[in-house]
Amino acid sequence: MHFVWVSASLPKLYATDSIIPLTMEEGSWIASIEVLAELPGAILGAFCADYFGRRSTLLMSGVPYLIGWILIAVARNVSTLMLIKLLVGVADGSVFTVLPMFVGEIAEDDIRGKLGNSMTVIMNLGALFLYSVAPWLTIRAMALIAMFIPVVFLITFWWVPETPYYLLMVKKHDEAKKSLQRYRGLTNVDTEFEDMSNIVECQMSQTSNWSDLIKNRAYFKGMVVMIGLNTIRMMSGIFAILVFAELIFSKADGFFSGSISAIMFGVAQFSSDFLAMLLIDRVGRRPLLIISLIGCSIALIGQAVYFYIQVHSIIDLEAYGWVPVTVLIIYITMYGVGLGAISLTMQGEMFPTNIKAKAMCIIDVFYGLVGFLVVQFYQPTAEIFGSHIPFIIFAISCIFGIFFTIFIVPETKGKSLEDIQNLLKNSKKVKNSNRNQGSYLQNPQVPAHTLQINSRLTKIQTEFV
Incomplete structure (x- = not known):
């Protein structure tokens, strides 16, 4: 909700009667600075995950989201908005580092894909809620409603146990067994607990230096896979499209208003991610990724062609006003089925306990940097060269992603975390x-x-x- 808040709020902030008048450049910075702030947030999250634990780090990350909504409700200048997005961006970096780690360590092998994808489903539920409500409320009213979410999280997540992997990592064996019993809903977990204890002990006996991410074959291949997938994910334009959804639809001048088109976009996004959650542990990661990237490529090419015709006034597009919302709904549906769901799920699968926090930190720093550049330069590029140029770049990135998936990305469906490490070592x-x-x-x-x-x-x- 914090991230897509910009989509619904920028049109109001750009208006002549805005309580915080914005220039185009200031709006671009407000949209992108949250992504840039993920860089220090990822580093902080990685440190806290190993020092304080996965659960405690996630709890601490909830506080900036609450403070952010409170400050939005009282903001009266651009500086305050910048501070808010910086604060929330740090929390984003921490959450995107720790949450996949947390989910990967509590999930059973046969449902890890579903649980990993549920992160994306819930994020897009928040986006859909904001798309549906924010256009008809003041910025202050929306913030007062939204602050209820982190309050509920902070109250309920307090009762969630730490992951058994982390508790074994810090040699709290009794607590680890109790945690595993709660997560499995069983009293007798002796066999799984013994295997888990042996695996963690083996992993923790290995070195966990930053340089190991390059020297160790399995770690290095995991880094290549995840940095590649996250680069393709960002270069597909997802952040730019989410942040500027209303402006993109308004500029396209289609049959529906920017607000209504954004709602339709949000419904498709949520529905496709929910579908992916049902399919990911049945179909597998690689087939869904390939299907997703092919669909995204086709949709982005269609949007680029539409904007090219519009910019150069080749034909009258009045009868084709359905095209912009249709192709972007196809795009977000295909993105949700594979690229959006799987890149986040696999992030929690690729690395063992001893090196996981460091690996996730580097991945999220890189992810945040690429995301920042895409969001920061989308609007200037579209204004100077035409809206079709960014979409051409996004489409080319997805086409590259098809080949990357075929030749580089491993299949992790149904495999335990230690089995995945073995697969990476013996590629x-x-x-x-x-x-x-x-x-x-x-x-x-x-x-x-x-x-x-x-x-x-x-x-x-x-x-x-």
């Missing part, structure tokens, strides 16, 4: 699984207790081949 074809088993057994760096799960890892290697 080359193995001709003889028994030979690999022998080398694994003979490796003196592997603690003895991990041999208990060797047969399962060998089976995964064979299946991967």
